[in-house]
Amino acid sequence: MIRINNLTFRYSDTDKPALHDINLEIQDGEFVLITGPSGGGKSSLCRCLNGLIPHFYGGEITGKVEVEGLDVVEHSTKELATKVGMVFQDPENQLVATDVEREVAFGLENLAFPLKLMAKRVEEALDTVGIASLRHRTVNELSGGEKQRVAIASVLAFYPNILVLDEPSSELDPKGAEEVLNVVERLNDELGITVILIEHRLDRVAQHVDRMIVLDNGMIVSDGTPQSILSDGKVSKSGVGVPPIIKLVQGLRDKCISIDNTPLTVKEGRAALAKVMSLRAKRSNLNLSEGKVITSEAKQSLRPFAPLRASAQPLVEVKGLYHVYSGEFVALRNISLKIHKGEFVTIMGRNASGKTTLVKHFNGLLKPTKGDVVVDGINTKEITIAELAKKIGYVFQNPNDHLFADSVEQEIAFTLKNLGFKSEEMEPMIDQVLERFNLTQYRHRYPRSLSGGEKQRVALASILVAQPKIIILDEPTRGMEYKLKTELMRFLDEYRKDGRVVILVTQDVETVAEYGDRVILLSEGRIVVDGAKREVLSQALLFSPQINRLAQSLKHYGVPSDVLTADEALRMVI
Amino acid sequence: MINYKYTNKDTVIHRLNPWCKLAWIASVFILALLFNNPLYLLLLSLSTLPLVLAAKVWKEWASLLKFFFILCLLIIVINALASNRGSHVLCQIPFAIPIVGAPKITLEAILCGAGNSLRLLAIISAFTILTFTIHPDDLVLVMMKTKLPYKSVLVTSLSTKFVPALIDDAQRISDVQKSRGLEFDKGSRIQKAKNYMAIAIPLLSNSLDRAVQVAEAMESRAFGSGKNRTFYKELTMTRLDFVPLAFAFSPAVLGIAMRCLGQGGYEYYPVLQGISFTQLEAIMLIGLVLLLNMLFILAPLKRRVDLD
Numbered sequence: 001m002i003r004i005n006n007l008t009f010r011y012s013d014t015d016k017p018a019l020h021d022i023n024l025e026i027q028d029g030e031f032v033l034i035t036g037p038s039g040g041g042k043s044s045l046c047r048c049l050n051g052l053i054p055h056f057y058g059g060e061i062t063g064k065v066e067v068e069g070l071d072v073v074e075h076s077t078k079e080l081a082t083k084v085g086m087v088f089q090d091p092e093n094q095l096v097a098t099d100v101e102r103e104v105a106f107g108l109e110n111l112a113f114p115l116k117l118m119a120k121r122v123e124e125a126l127d128t129v130g131i132a133s134l135r136h137r138t139v140n141e142l143s144g145g146e147k148q149r150v151a152i153a154s155v156l157a158f159y160p161n162i163l164v165l166d167e168p169s170s171e172l173d174p175k176g177a178e179e180v181l182n183v184v185e186r187l188n189d190e191l192g193i194t195v196i197l198i199e200h201r202l203d204r205v206a207q208h209v210d211r212m213i214v215l216d217n218g219m220i221v222s223d224g225t226p227q228s229i230l231s232d233g234k235v236s237k238s239g240v241g242v243p244p245i246i247k248l249v250q251g252l253r254d255k256c257i258s259i260d261n262t263p264l265t266v267k268e269g270r271a272a273l274a275k276v277m278s279l280r281a282k283r284s285n286l287n288l289s290e291g292k293v294i295t296s297e298a299k300q301s302l303r304p305f306a307p308l309r310a311s312a313q314p315l316v317e318v319k320g321l322y323h324v325y326s327g328e329f330v331a332l333r334n335i336s337l338k339i340h341k342g343e344f345v346t347i348m349g350r351n352a353s354g355k356t357t358l359v360k361h362f363n364g365l366l367k368p369t370k371g372d373v374v375v376d377g378i379n380t381k382e383i384t385i386a387e388l389a390k391k392i393g394y395v396f397q398n399p400n401d402h403l404f405a406d407s408v409e410q411e412i413a414f415t416l417k418n419l420g421f422k423s424e425e426m427e428p429m430i431d432q433v434l435e436r437f438n439l440t441q442y443r444h445r446y447p448r449s450l451s452g453g454e455k456q457r458v459a460l461a462s463i464l465v466a467q468p469k470i471i472i473l474d475e476p477t478r479g480m481e482y483k484l485k486t487e488l489m490r491f492l493d494e495y496r497k498d499g500r501v502v503i504l505v506t507q508d509v510e511t512v513a514e515y516g517d518r519v520i521l522l523s524e525g526r527i528v529v530d531g532a533k534r535e536v537l538s539q540a541l542l543f544s545p546q547i548n549r550l551a552q553s554l555k556h557y558g559v560p561s562d563v564l565t566a567d568e569a570l571r572m573v574i
Numbered sequence: 575m576i577n578y579k580y581t582n583k584d585t586v587i588h589r590l591n592p593w594c595k596l597a598w599i600a601s602v603f604i605l606a607l608l609f610n611n612p613l614y615l616l617l618l619s620l621s622t623l624p625l626v627l628a629a630k631v632w633k634e635w636a637s638l639l640k641f642f643f644i645l646c647l648l649i650i651v652i653n654a655l656a657s658n659r660g661s662h663v664l665c666q667i668p669f670a671i672p673i674v675g676a677p678k679i680t681l682e683a684i685l686c687g688a689g690n691s692l693r694l695l696a697i698i699s700a701f702t703i704l705t706f707t708i709h710p711d712d713l714v715l716v717m718m719k720t721k722l723p724y725k726s727v728l729v730t731s732l733s734t735k736f737v738p739a740l741i742d743d744a745q746r747i748s749d750v751q752k753s754r755g756l757e758f759d760k761g762s763r764i765q766k767a768k769n770y771m772a773i774a775i776p777l778l779s780n781s782l783d784r785a786v787q788v789a790e791a792m793e794s795r796a797f798g799s800g801k802n803r804t805f806y807k808e809l810t811m812t813r814l815d816f817v818p819l820a821f822a823f824s825p826a827v828l829g830i831a832m833r834c835l836g837q838g839g840y841e842y843y844p845v846l847q848g849i850s851f852t853q854l855e856a857i858m859l860i861g862l863v864l865l866l867n868m869l870f871i872l873a874p875l876k877r878r879v880d881l882d
Contacts, residue, residue, distance in 0.1 A: 094791035105806035418755030
């Protein structure tokens with residue numbers, strides 16, 4: 001049981017409180033999802049629950065936080081450790097031992113558990129999380145999802161009543177995220193552990209939670225069942241990413257088509273939509289088998305954006321590319337492809353399937369072991385990375401790897417200087433890009449002190465200021481909040497329309513469903529599919545978006561089976 | 575790709591008690607420093623190989639050879655330049671170099687350098703076994719037995735764990751900045767230093783962030799509770815472990831005895847000494863080679879006894 005009364009907290013290095021007048025009560029066994037824009041106070045709230053705030057972080061705290069009857073100000077994090085298990089975002093930075101068993105035992109060792117009891121606890125924690133088979137493995141050879149499960153097991157060994165997870169899946173690939181969330185759901189379901197989960201991927205977890213809390217600006221904006229919160233339009237406007245099914249339902253409701261219960265899963269969605277369709281069919285007296293419920297104009301609207309293939313010469317051409325790391329690991333095998341002006345290409349595939357290795361060849365960071373990569377008519381073997389940088393911008397995932405200058409302005413000027421622009425040319429370019437990314441007010445701020453989303457924008461601006469013909473983004477949306485993601489994708493979609501190329505490496509199916517028009521699927525260094533987005537995604541199992549899985553079951557109503565997004569589906573149905 | 579981290583390859587050598595391996599490593603180290611005779615050193619180096627092969631760490635061993643050859647070359651060149659005690663002059667350098675004078679390069683000096691670098695070969699094997707077959711957590715336990723405070727031991731082990739992460743970070747950040755058109759070796763010396771700041775600053779502040787996160791996670795798992803710690807795994811020595819332990823250390827003892835009997839020495843100057851063996855010397859040398867490889871035979875044997 002958690003009881004929070006009038007909690008206000010301010011970090012010592014800021015003026016604005018991170019949490020403002022929070023009142024909250026969480027019952028035993030509840031599964032609570034906390035969501036909201038970044039910088040909204042989600043992590044701060046979690047840190048209060050095991051006393052990291054105020055004991056580890058300092059700062060100024062007023063109000064009362066009681067966990068299992070213990071006041072967190074009076075009891076140290078160490079005392080609270082056995083009551084509240086904390087799992088953090090980055091699996092790399094929370095594991096300290098070398099092998100799995102000892103990692104799980106680490107906390108028990110700290111509390112001087114006797115050996116016999118420790119052995120029993122470790123055994124149970126490993127089994128509960130389903131990693132008993134990994135017990136003798138070294139931690140650094142595990143996948144991200146496995147590491148995160150080790151982290152969960154290592155706090156479960158304390159037998160905590162409460163488990164707090166701060167974005168446990170945001171650093172993981174979809175498969176790893178799935179593993180971790182499955183475990184969390186089971187812990188709540190079978191063992192009755194109270195779970196407090198911070199998560200962006202609502203489509204994945206919303207159906208499992210009892211309660212959803214939206215935090216913004218350090219305050220609780222909404223608190224209720226996921227159905228009630230998600231169907232409330234207010235939440236989606238505040239920047240919380242609503243799952244596509246909910247978006248569809250909202251659209252239907254806006255058109256006065258009533259849907260009783262807000263569906264959270266594809267299964268519920270299918271049932272709700274089938275009801276709507278059959279009702280409409282009955283009303284207009286149409287024969288279902290002819291599929292006339294859907295107008296042909298609506299079907300026409302699914303046509304993709306036509307890339308400007310008029311130019312004979314592709315911007316990027318890869319011919320028989322092989323890449324071998326250290327003479328041993330073959331990362332790419334016989335890759336050939338052409339990318340033309342105006343294309344928005346998405347490169348998908350599992351972890352270690354060669355996605356990043358491939359795009360690193362485009363800007364010369366890697367050179368082919370065999371084969372050729374030709375960019376804008378020039379073979380990358382004959383040109384330096386710096387010269388290629390004038391044609392190709394490459395945005396890496398973590399903005400913390402980008403930023404180092406003393407001000408946002410200098411950060412952006414750094415790229416221009418490297419590329420040989422003169423200072424009088426630079427001024428208007430910088431002004432323009434600051435304006436474009438809404439950064440003008442931060443012009444003289446130290447970039448590393450900005451919030452996560454702002455840093456991401458600075459990193460992007462520092463690449464896009466040079467207006468490269470080709471832009472590569474490597475997993476830009478991982479862990480990115482919804483609002484920022486939408487803004488970025490819209491920007492990229494505009495960017496390519498001027499005859500430029502956007503290449504996106506991602507595993508985020510829903511984003512691909514909405515943006516871009518060509519998908520290249522890699523597996524073990526080979527191209528498995530290279531084709532129009534609609535074909536690739538609508539025939540996939542793992543890589544198919546939520547709405548498409550919904551549409552597949554409505555084929556007999558004439559809904560085309562290659563509908564990918566909520567907007568498209570809405571156009572079909574209405 | 576060579577991974578400079580411990581991976582549990584689950585060989586008999588990996589499963590062997592760490593004390594036994596440490597004793598063997600100490601033996602090899604002592605012997606490498608004890609003998610001068612290049613033939614003895616060569617035999618010593620070769621005798622370490624079966625263990626390296628049995629532990630399946632020969633790839634790591636081979637990758638370290640690169641450093642061995644660089645060092646080898648360095649030793650030979652420096653020795654050739656610095657020592658002019660040999661009598662077979664290969665070349666007389668016509669001009670004077672400060673401090674060294676006008677050196678003559680002699681055959682003896684070159685061979686002396688080559689002979690001495692054989693020591694390194696044996697030490698590389700010892701190092702390979704140390705880093706790649708002893709579990710870092712076991713090393714922590716060994717250090718604990720030597721009464722070092724736990725916190726300092728843990729910090730040491732954590733830093734070895736995070737060094738590879740730091741190298742990955744540096745590589746990634748350098749890729750990021752290169753993609754922004756940065757050329758590290760361009761411009762004046764001051765400009766070059768500035769260029770490297772584009773790596774140093776993100777690297778440093780990322781590492782600080784990492785340190786805070788690790789500390790936070792450890793705090794959340796009751797680290798530093800004040801009470802005495804217990805250890806999930808104790809380094810226990812069964813009576814059976816003493817057999818390989820004794821055998822692992824025996825080469826050092828035998829080596830010291832041989833040295834006391836005047837064996838294993840060698841003179842390069844003024845002319846190369848001939849190599850000849852008395853019967854006793856040959857027998858003792860063979861004994862030494864066998865003892866060095868006893869671990870290789872005893873490890874699987876002990877495994878069988880353990881299972882029975």
